[in-house]
Amino acid sequence: MKIKNLKFIFGLIGKNISYSFSRKFFLEKFKKESIYYTDYKIFDIPKVENVLLIFKNNLIKGCNVTTPYKISIIPFLNKIVTEAKIIGSVNVIKIDKNRHTIGYNTDVLGFELSFKMGINKLPYKKNLKALVLGTGGVSKTILFVLNKLKIPYLCISRTRKKDFLVYEEINKNLLEKYKIIINCTPLGTFPNINFCPSLPYQYVSSEHYFYDLIYNPSKTLFLKKAEEKGAFIKNGLEMLYLQAEESWKIWNSKIDES
Secondary structure (H helix, E strand, O other), rough: OOOOOOOOEEEEEEEOOOOOOHHHHHHHHHHOOOOOOOEEEEOOOOHHHHHHHHOOOOOEEEEEEEOOOOOOOHHHEEEEEEHHHHHHOOEEEEEEEOOOOEEEEHHHHHHHHHHHHHOOOOOOOOOOOEHHHHOHHHHHHHHHHHHHHOOEEEEEEEOOOEEEEHHHHHHHHHHHOEEEEEEEEOOOOOOOOOOOOOOOOHHHHEEEOOEOOOOOOOOOOOOHHHOOOOOOOOOOOHHHHHHHHHHHHHHHHHHHHH
């Protein structure tokens, strides 16, 4: 779709992100709210250094950032707000009138609100502990929120690292203690829908809460296997919408200054 008299461009920066719903979300938002002369593009780039070419386009006022660049993009920005700096992960970039790039993290708000809505539906809310699958940029945000909510956690990685467990160490005893399982890996994302994190799903029960940050497909194999055992499940679509609206608030103030 070509937009006439284009004045503002926003977009999503990532790699292998054809699955993303972000463009559809924002184009529908622009139409619904009568936001004219504005486009949202998908910037699928092979290496993070290519963001410098994107920033040179004077029509670009802001971008979202997704896998695998939420950490590696930081050195290419002029400034990081305090919360994003503490987390060590950026998923929103605002470009000011001087073309300075400023990094934010709206995943925090999106995940926290969405995650707590799920907790409120659980029959139990005390002594919750979480297993966090994956150690990429988005996992830093999840750990920040869990710390804020005072929920103890363990991180799971494919390779053995300090303070991380490996998937082979997840057993019946661990799943009896850790009732929340959060998938921060890309396993199961469209089109690779027949993959999922390696867990002993036979020990999952109705006492578990499985949260998958993936939203396409709406029900990953990770969630399907948990649901079959009676677990409460939730995908990342609500988180996407919440963080996207927060991104727009950040960018919109800059439009007024342009």
